[in-house]
Amino acid sequence: MNGMFAPRKGRTLAAAGLAAVAWLSIPLVVQQPYVLHVLILTAIFATFAIGWNLVTGFAGLKTFGHHALFAIAAYASALLAKNFGWSPWITAWLGAGLGTLVGFLVALPALRIRSVAHLAIVTLAFAEIIRILISNLKELTRGELGLIGIPAFDPLFLPVLGRVTFGGSGRPAFFYLASVLMLAALASVWALMRSRAGLAFVALRNSQEAAESLGINLARYKFLAFAASGFIVGLSGAVYAHYVRVLTPHSVAGLEVMIMVIAMVLVGGIGTHLGPVVGALVLVGGAEVLRDVGNYRLLLYGALIVLATRFFPQGIARMAEHVRWPRPAVLKPQPDPERP
Amino acid sequence: MSGQLIEQIVNGVILGAIYALMGAGLTLIYGTMRVLNFAYGEFYMLGGYAFLLLTSAAGMPWPLALVLAAVLVFAFAAVTAAGVVQPLLARPGWDFSTIAATLGISIALQNAALAIWGERFQSVPYMVDGTLEVAGLHIPYQRLLIVAAAAVLIAGSAAILSFTRFGRAVRATAQDREAARVLGVPADRTSILAFAFGSALAALAGMILAPIYAVSPWMGVPLALKAFAVVVLGGLGSFRGAVVAGLLLGIVEAVGVALTSSEWREAIAFAVLIAVIWVRPWGLYGVERSVR
Amino acid sequence: MLEMRRVCVRYGATQVLWDIDLSVGEGEVVAVMGPNGSGKSTIFKAVMGLAPPFAGAISFRGEDITRLPVERHVARGIALVLERRRLFPTMTVRENVLMGAFHAQAAKAADETLRWLQGLFPVLRERGGQIAESLSGGEQQMVAIARGLMSRPRLLILDEPFLGLAPKMVAQVVDLIRAVNAEGIAVLFNEQNVRTSFSIADRGYVIESGRNVVDGTGLGMLEHPDIRRVYLGEQGAAP
Ligand SMILES: Nc1ncnc2c1ncn2[C@@H]1O[C@H](COP(=O)(O)OP(=O)(O)O)[C@@H](O)[C@H]1O
Numbered sequence: 001m002n003g004m005f006a007p008r009k010g011r012t013l014a015a016a017g018l019a020a021v022a023w024l025s026i027p028l029v030v031q032q033p034y035v036l037h038v039l040i041l042t043a044i045f046a047t048f049a050i051g052w053n054l055v056t057g058f059a060g061l062k063t064f065g066h067h068a069l070f071a072i073a074a075y076a077s078a079l080l081a082k083n084f085g086w087s088p089w090i091t092a093w094l095g096a097g098l099g100t101l102v103g104f105l106v107a108l109p110a111l112r113i114r115s116v117a118h119l120a121i122v123t124l125a126f127a128e129i130i131r132i133l134i135s136n137l138k139e140l141t142r143g144e145l146g147l148i149g150i151p152a153f154d155p156l157f158l159p160v161l162g163r164v165t166f167g168g169s170g171r172p173a174f175f176y177l178a179s180v181l182m183l184a185a186l187a188s189v190w191a192l193m194r195s196r197a198g199l200a201f202v203a204l205r206n207s208q209e210a211a212e213s214l215g216i217n218l219a220r221y222k223f224l225a226f227a228a229s230g231f232i233v234g235l236s237g238a239v240y241a242h243y244v245r246v247l248t249p250h251s252v253a254g255l256e257v258m259i260m261v262i263a264m265v266l267v268g269g270i271g272t273h274l275g276p277v278v279g280a281l282v283l284v285g286g287a288e289v290l291r292d293v294g295n296y297r298l299l300l301y302g303a304l305i306v307l308a309t310r311f312f313p314q315g316i317a318r319m320a321e322h323v324r325w326p327r328p329a330v331l332k333p334q335p336d337p338e339r340p
Numbered sequence: 341m342s343g344q345l346i347e348q349i350v351n352g353v354i355l356g357a358i359y360a361l362m363g364a365g366l367t368l369i370y371g372t373m374r375v376l377n378f379a380y381g382e383f384y385m386l387g388g389y390a391f392l393l394l395t396s397a398a399g400m401p402w403p404l405a406l407v408l409a410a411v412l413v414f415a416f417a418a419v420t421a422a423g424v425v426q427p428l429l430a431r432p433g434w435d436f437s438t439i440a441a442t443l444g445i446s447i448a449l450q451n452a453a454l455a456i457w458g459e460r461f462q463s464v465p466y467m468v469d470g471t472l473e474v475a476g477l478h479i480p481y482q483r484l485l486i487v488a489a490a491a492v493l494i495a496g497s498a499a500i501l502s503f504t505r506f507g508r509a510v511r512a513t514a515q516d517r518e519a520a521r522v523l524g525v526p527a528d529r530t531s532i533l534a535f536a537f538g539s540a541l542a543a544l545a546g547m548i549l550a551p552i553y554a555v556s557p558w559m560g561v562p563l564a565l566k567a568f569a570v571v572v573l574g575g576l577g578s579f580r581g582a583v584v585a586g587l588l589l590g591i592v593e594a595v596g597v598a599l600t601s602s603e604w605r606e607a608i609a610f611a612v613l614i615a616v617i618w619v620r621p622w623g624l625y626g627v628e629r630s631v632r
Numbered sequence: 633m634l635e636m637r638r639v640c641v642r643y644g645a646t647q648v649l650w651d652i653d654l655s656v657g658e659g660e661v662v663a664v665m666g667p668n669g670s671g672k673s674t675i676f677k678a679v680m681g682l683a684p685p686f687a688g689a690i691s692f693r694g695e696d697i698t699r700l701p702v703e704r705h706v707a708r709g710i711a712l713v714l715e716r717r718r719l720f721p722t723m724t725v726r727e728n729v730l731m732g733a734f735h736a737q738a739a740k741a742a743d744e745t746l747r748w749l750q751g752l753f754p755v756l757r758e759r760g761g762q763i764a765e766s767l768s769g770g771e772q773q774m775v776a777i778a779r780g781l782m783s784r785p786r787l788l789i790l791d792e793p794f795l796g797l798a799p800k801m802v803a804q805v806v807d808l809i810r811a812v813n814a815e816g817i818a819v820l821f822n823e824q825n826v827r828t829s830f831s832i833a834d835r836g837y838v839i840e841s842g843r844n845v846v847d848g849t850g851l852g853m854l855e856h857p858d859i860r861r862v863y864l865g866e867q868g869a870a871p
Pocket residue numbers: 335337643646648666667668669670671672673674675
């Protein structure tokens with residue numbers, strides 16, 4: 001099997017490397033803080049989208065509550081850094097670790113329930129509880145007033161570059177931080193999907209029954225999918241917290257956040273590697289380019305989800321793939337035999 | 341203390357009546373289409389606005405506005421179902437795509453309402469004035485009207501499902517879509533109409549509640565979440581289950597709030613929901629095989 | 633009256649029927665035979681519009697029905713009883729049977745049709761108020777056939793009518809099919825057992841892997857070497 005794809009794989013890798021280099025050289029050309037700010041947000045939300053796409057797109061475990069993981073990690077990292085004076089470089093990992101743990105927790109219902117409808121409701125209800133907790137635990141989070149004064153990442157002393165600071169918005173340094181985060185997430189998911197686990201995820205997505213009959217340990221891989229995805233989403237949440245440095249329950253735990261990410265992944269192409277990134281660029285970037293759209297951003301996101309599912313289910317990334325390399329028949333979506 | 345408790349239970353029944361009505365409409369849609377309509381709360385919201393505009397701007401008497409607004413939302417929901425939801429059902433991955441699409445519709449409608457009518461909370465006058473005083477309880481007639489209207493709408497829907505041709509088509513489609521089609525039941529059209537019918541029930545709930553809760557672009561969100569809890573508790577697709585679970589949730593919530601505080605109201609409902617899905621994912625009246 | 637010509641069907645990307653030819657005359661009883669998974673049910677689904685052909689044509693009483701939506705077949709006079717009965721589980725027997733008269737024209741004559749069927753199917757009278765799920769397999773099959781007949785079809789298609797039935801019930805269903813046919817209704821059915829099939833069928837078709845293998849009348853077909861190979865599982869049967 002592998003040999004068949006070897007030339008393709010080589011080309012894909014080369015193209016990916018080129019794209020990464022191009023992305024990373026943006027600050028050499030553009031220095032306006034505003035543009036960088038938009039790109040930083042793009043990279044952070046692309047990372048979130050990559051994490052969600054791993055569990056929903058690749059492993060086929062449809063979950064709608066990942067904004068809770070984003071929020072938990074963001075608040076945890078922010079509170080640890082703010083209240084204990086710990087460095088965000090450390091608390092971000094702790095936040096991501098918490099995201100992983102909560103990911104495990106969210107995986108529990110997915111172990112028992114296969115109905116997409118039930119899973120959607122449980123995950124949404126869970127996220128709602130988290131939002132309510134954040135807004136009601138006012139002594140800790142200041143509730144709807146918002147958590148302010150979140151420390152920025154401490155300056156780093158790097159060889160050649162010297163002192164690099166991450167405060168203020170739209171700094172090239174933060175652009176690189178967010179980009180490394182995004183590229184690392186992309187590469188990890190890419191590697192994961194090429195491992196044994198990736199094969200198990202694909203089997204799981206196509207048919208849980210069939211996967212089970214092949215002797216795949218469903219529970220183990222469901223935990224793995226949720227935990228890995230929780231880690232990625234958690235990390236993106238923590239980085240977000242120390243970038244914007246103000247958190248409100250709505251800005252991170254509101255359903256709107258999840259909807260935005262769903263829109264990104266669907267527009268970009270669910271179950272593809274580049275889909276989340278392309279989608280984030282189109283949505284975050286697009287909304288900023290069309291400044292007038294600003295007020296209607298959510299209206300636009302909602303409409304995009306509807307249009308994407310209805311007329312464009314393959315997404316932009318898969319369209320691009322199709323143009324150059326028709327996919328082998330085995331990867332085509334299978335007809336759904338479960339519909340009553 | 342006990343007087344307070346009784347008052348909470350009365351409140352719980354009123355709340356429960358609304359939850360039951362909302363749940364009934366949602367479960368009807370799920371039962372026939374197997375679609376979780378996440379835009380459900382927005383049909384409730386559209387009902388509120390349609391009623392508001394027809395009564396205050398157009399100056400219509402409220403009973404007439406009630407009917408006309410329900411018809412308008414019915415038509416809008418039918419178009420949504422035929423244009424977006426039904427076509428998705430024919431494609432692989434429909435169980436996910438329909439949820440995503442209705443979530444998209446939900447957020448789009450909320451923000452369209454925000455753009456058109458603004459973020460102001462607008463109030464609707466009481467349909468009936470006065471307060472019932474009995475055994476030390478003060479219950480405004482408007483609240484009694486809510487319970488009565490919910491009861492009438494639920495009973496009416498049950499009668500439609502049981503005794504009309506449309507009702508038979510809905511039940512047959514819900515139980516075995518293919519077998520129904522073979523017998524000549526136009527299953528697609530039936531699903532679209534069931535979607536519209538369920539959405540009109542939500543709209544009616546939005547209208548009768550409008551005098552108590554204000555009308556705003558987001559008014560549907562908490563109630564839709566409750567309706568989801570209710571249909572899962574009752575067993576997705578079960579009409580009777582939704583009605584029973586709605587009443588139950590209303591009472592549990594009211595008593596729970598009396599024991600804690602109102603800001604935890606939603607959290608209580610969702611915790612109960614998750615607990616139920618944990619022990620009995622098919623709910624009170626559902627069938628176990630439906631969730632596996 | 634039913635004509636299938638070079639019908640090809642696929643599910644998604646997998647083709648399961650290849651150039652199927654099949655016909656049923658007025659008042660005829662026709663059997664379709666073949667191993668499991670050979671495409672018998674799919675042939676019926678193609679006729680009914682549940683699995684529309686991508687090539688070939690189907691006509692009924694001179695009219696093309698290749699692309700006719702499923703729901704419109706009843707009105708044309710075709711009824712299909714799906715494999716495994718598929719009764720509406722929580723409806724009563726009576727409600728189930730009445731669903732068979734959903735089509736407007738059938739609904740008008742429902743009372744009369746029901747009386748006729750109650751004569752043929754005692755179970756309708758005895759168990760009318762019972763929930764369908766609570767019936768035995770044989771009784772459910774009777775109800776399913778009655779439900780199909782409520783639309784007063786000219787062609788009744790039965791997918792595996794004997795599946796899982798005790799021998800005594802098989803004999804009852806056989807008698808029923810004969811009685812239905814005696815009213816001038818053509819019957820198209822499938823059944824694994826060739827002898828059972830030919831105890832009622834005028835003609836038969838043998839299908840293998842979605843293709844026609846043999847067709848013919850009566851038990852004489854059984855002597856055909858292809859039948860012995862395909863169907864009776866006799867590898868390299870002696871001539
Ligand atoms: N809904 C479906 N989707 C995909 N393949 C199907 C479907 N139904 C049947 N098949 C396949 O089509 C072939 C013929 O099936 P069927 O017509 O049910 O055979 P039979 O009735 O002779 O047992 C089988 O290989 C079966 O696996």
